[in-house]
Amino acid sequence: xxxxxxxxxxxxxxxxxxxxxxxxxxxxxxxxxxxxxxxxxxxxxxxxxxxxxxxxxxxxxxxxxxxxxxxxxxxxxxxxxxxxxxxxxxxxx
Numbered sequence: 404x405x406x407x408x409x410x411x412x413x414x415x416x417x418x419x420x421x422x423x424x425x426x427x428x429x430x431x432x433x434x435x436x437x438x439x440x441x442x443x444x445x446x447x448x449x450x451x452x453x454x455x456x457x458x459x460x461x462x463x464x465x466x467x468x469x470x471x472x473x474x475x476x477x478x479x480x481x482x483x484x485x486x487x488x489x490x491x492x493x494x495x496x
Contacts, residue, residue, distance in 0.1 A: 443475050453478045 446453050456478045464470040470477055 442478075449475075456481055 442453065443449070443451065452458050458474060461470070461474050461477045464477070470480075472480060
C-alpha cells in the first residue's frame with residue numbers, strides 16, 4: 404500500500420467518523436481512569452459537549468491563545484493531563 408493510499412484511507416475515516424485516530428492502548432486508557440475513546444459519541448457527537456469540560460472553557464482558552472486544539476482534542480488533553488500517573492503519597496503517613 405502506498406503512502407497516498409494510506410493518506411486517502413485516513414482522511415476518509417476522519418470525514419466519515421469525525422474522529423482522528425491516535426495511538427493509544429485501550430488498557431492504558433482504562434488504567435488512567437479515562438473514558439473510552441468514543442466518549443465524544445456518548446456526549447452528543449462532534450457538536451456535543453463533555454459534562455466535565457464546558458465548550459465555554461475551551462473557547463476561553465482559544466481566545467486567550469492558550470490552545471490551538473479543537474474542542475474534542477482539548478477535552479482529551481485536559482482529561483489525560485489532570486490524571487496523575489501514580490497515586491500521590493499521603494502526607495499524613
